[in-house]
Amino acid sequence: MRSLAAALRREAGRLVRDRSWLAFALLAPLVAVSLLAAIFVREVPQELPVAVSDLDRSALSKKLVRMLDESPAIQVVRAADEAEAERLVVRGEAYAAVAIPRDFERSLKRGRHATVICAYNAQMMLPASLVRRAVRTVVGTLSAGVELRMRTARGATTAEAAARFEPLRLDVHTLFNPHLSYVLFLLTTLAAAVFQVAIVMSTIWTTAIELRDGTAEELLAVAGGPLRAVAAKAIPAAVIFTAGTIAAEAVLVAVFRLPLNFGLPLLAGCAAFALSSVAAGLAIALVTANLRFGLTVGAFYTGPALAFGGITFPLAGMTPLARGWSALLPLTHLIEVLAGALRGRVPSTPVLAMSAIFVVSLTAAAIRAPRVFSDPSFRGRR
């Protein structure tokens, strides 16, 4: 029977029997996102190795070393001297080298400054910044303690001694997720990046494989027309991936108790993402009209998508060329929706952008479909 319903039934039958599709569309994304969640589950890195060389060996310097080790972020690795400490950093066995100078305690007892030097591996930006913050906190605490004792020793009252004079201090309020560790929010965007790959690649697969295997004629016959054939490919994918994206993000938000407002704007964003990704996959499959080449183009489109998505390096910092390419990726816009959901205000432009991607892609697919499905020269090409 020639109809869309028949074509849909045929497609459904094909999908459940296609183990590759089941792997790409369902199993692999599930495994990948679960793995990513497991990777980030500890939220804040702790016990990062820091090499410490204590050239003073006084009560105060030993106290500093102990305080560093007690800091949850740091695990102290003792080094004989500065050179050895830096060697450990070079070898990758420590993220930073802290050097306590020879006259540390004596200088401070005499009312002079003492300087602790922290050489950090700036190549490892994230662990280094965590280590720096921890070292700053520990040294600051030690310094305040030393200062307090010195002032009270000089006869200042405790209150006067405790009042530190600094004209301008920052009163920093982190907005939107004060208790949340950042990586858990990042996880929602990484999951989206995984889905970007899965949706586009599996849609290219299920569409272009009919060309490789020479079954396009049958598809056309059952559907009764090229546009209905395209619809038969689009609709199951659209339904499955819209539901899947929403479900996965909802699970992440629930499990990690993310302060994301899962209301209509976020739902609309997820749906627009899934639909525009399916449409993009269809367009790639039908424009390339070749399974292997289509998948290669799909890999180029979705592989580096996370880098272009603007969550790691922001869009504002990209060149116009990179920003332009970013705009072509549904992922970029879903990330804007997710960030907006975090702030409690989802902008409307991302959904519009994804709708544009959807319309343009579907149009391209519809234009190519008649020729690609009926022309025998597109069949069996490897």
Place this chain on the structure above:
Amino acid sequence: MIVRDPGAILVLIGGVLIYAFFYPLPYAREVLKESPVAVADLDRSQSSRTLTRMLDEHELLSVNRVATAAEARERVRDGKAAAAVVIPEGFARSLRRGEALQLPVFVDTAYFLTYRQVLSGVSEAAGTFSAGVELARGGHAFATRSGMRDPVQLMFRPLFNPAESYRQYVFPAVLVLILQQTMLVGIGMLHARRRAQSLASLLGAALVYVLLYAIHTALYFGLVYRGYGFEQRASWLAIAGLAAAFLPACAFLGFAFARLLSSREAAIPAVLLTSLPILFLAGFAWPAEAIPAPVRALGELVPTTHACLAFVRITITGAPLSAVFPQILKLVGLAGVYAVIALVGAPRGERTTEGTE
């Protein structure tokens, strides 16, 4: 075999070159600067205007002046500003009276790098302003009155990426990932559902890929590194030594993996879907210390988990090859394991390399 297959050439040669140019495009500017900050100057004094100007002049910040604190926070909520700074009324008066002042700063945390840069910029600008005030009051900018203020000083010295280039942070390790993933796709496409007949034929086939990728490795650590301005401190002997362990591990993994593939085209999505977890298991974007032990163990099965940081250490950090001996040993071990898996008895439905496609 490779030469006759345009699809394989596209991945094994084209892909390696194209991704080296394409992937780092978002990071072309390397460092994030001029992040928008909404400043509400409720004092409108000389001092507050000076502070605002100092914020704007900082290279990491770009000031948008707004009228009220509410408006400033709205801009952050809308994603138009990375932070809101509110200079309170009575700012100049408090300064004149010698009182300590609090400056409210509201920072957006949705984008980590932006958050980091904005906080850095505002801290530095405020610090400069603070020092200026102290100087004007006749004190010392870094108060050395009997060493009473901040007796224990802390000095930071950045090693290896002093400019804090995000591109240099991420991309050298990603290059290693590209080598592995493209090789897996290439071998997968040409050897899907096939098993090598003998150890000799497996070694022969693997050698071809190892040699091809030895050239890519030289290109990457030579030309590409230089093109992006990454320091390359390793001797070619050291790079060869590490590559001699890494490339065969990738190749044998490719042959083992190819046996699982349903068809040659499946190689592309299959490998691509593993890329993100593998990237975060490699230890540069997220420290290995933070990954739970069972997940880390899984990651140890992947060559890049050992190789990414190993290559970064010997090239950018200048570590000696001895520093990465543990990684080399693990890679050799993986090569052996995967070679065995690639050769082990043929399940039904599998074709051997003697069969025709």
